[in-house]
Amino acid sequence: MRREVLLETMGLRSGYGGKPVLQGVDISVREGEIVAVIGRNGVGKSTLMKSLIGLIPPQKGAILFAGAEVHGLSAHKRARLGIGYVPQGRDVFPRMSVIENLLVGQSIDQSGEREAKVRLEQIYSFFPILKERRHQRAGTLSGGQQQQLAIGRVLMGDPDLILLDEPSEGIQPNIVQDIARIIVELNAKTGITVVFVEQNLDMIRAMAERCYVMDKGTVTAEIDKAALDDRDTVRRYLAV
């Protein structure tokens, strides 16, 4: 099956001030793929995610989304084009209720009230805890519940691509498995494209179709589906 390229970066350099963290990143993700970005701490994985959504202004290079250059666009414009971002540490709106958090995610959805309701029910069916706690303040949820809320919130905007930054961080192992399963299921049902940064071997193996390995601000290797099944290959790239 040939699928169109949805996201592509070419020679992306980005970072805070002086020396860029990303030293020229080239990745290419096709529609409907689930791709992991792995590597040790501090090699620029989160910076890549923030550059893709537009929270860090890129210094050089190109970012193409659905064939269009998004390089100079602000984050809210990229979100409206269909890029969803789930940050490291969740960053739910702590003093707002679960349902209000979801409504913020929905604000860019153009498809009308009826579809929004259907989508809300769909998200509740993936994450039943969100329905149960819909009037609770998001800041009082557990880490795993906040992660589900952060994913549900971004899905309310009906994105074509979601960027997940370390979804397993600070979450109990059984919830990690749940989240991995739900994302794979979502991808199978809706064809949503997923790019995620991860250190957790189980989650990588449960979700990823292939992997980019980053080191010192560039992509140094690519691991395909077959090599992913070999536990030691992946472990070697994550270790050191």
Place this chain on the structure above:
Amino acid sequence: MDFLSGLFAFLYQTGDAFAFLVLSACGLAVIFGMMGVINLAHGEFILCGAYVSTTAAHLGLPLPFSILLGGLVAGLVGMLLERVVIRRLYARPLDTIVVTWGISMIATQGTLILLGPSMQSTGTPFGSFMVGGYGYSIYRLVLMAAAVATLALLWVIFTRTRFGVLARATIQVPHIAEALGVDTSLIYMLTFGLGAALAGLAGGLYAPTMTLVPTMGATFVIEAFVTVVVGGADIFLGTAPAAAILAVVKAGLTSWQGQLAGQIGLLVAVVLVIRVLPRGLTGFILRERA
């Protein structure tokens, strides 16, 4: 009968002080609480509302519409100011204080040069009523109702409207709101405009009761700041209860020892609160809740 009329006088004064504190402070509280901007030009938005509404009333527009027009014009001026000046200073809170102070002086002196040292007021409408041998202004009751209505309106805006939900999200985690597709710079402009419009509304409401001079903003600003400092960042958890407590302090001291004592009481109250509750009533209530 003496006790009852005394009680009425105290309640009336408390309500009057409450209305004044709420109406002068809520615009400031929106801008400070939602955006963290300390707006020293707050009094000049009040001035703007007062002058616009009085001019409109002199030209024959009915008073309620004139007052709303005052709020509207102040809100538009606020949005313009945010777009041109304030937004360049979000990362620099101290600079914002200096810049808004400068804007305040330009506006005050500009009004003096262009419109002269005073403007003819429309006079207080509705007349008065008697209780226990003392006369009370009916318009003051209207102001109390306006204060309560303003709080209710703000509550509806911030909890029941799309703008309110997005504004609260923007205030809590700005970069994530932006990443979820919220045009945060538009939200900041509208929020600043809302704060300015509330100030203008206060100016329009009080314009019939006072002498209109270019420095009239100062009358409101001190009590507005006292209320916001005592209340802390949240309008409903902070500003409203702070205004209620301060109104009792002010009305009590005023009827006991006169106006000067009332003013001193307010300032003493703010010093005590800063000493005991550095984050105001909001911080206290949120901590209790957590």
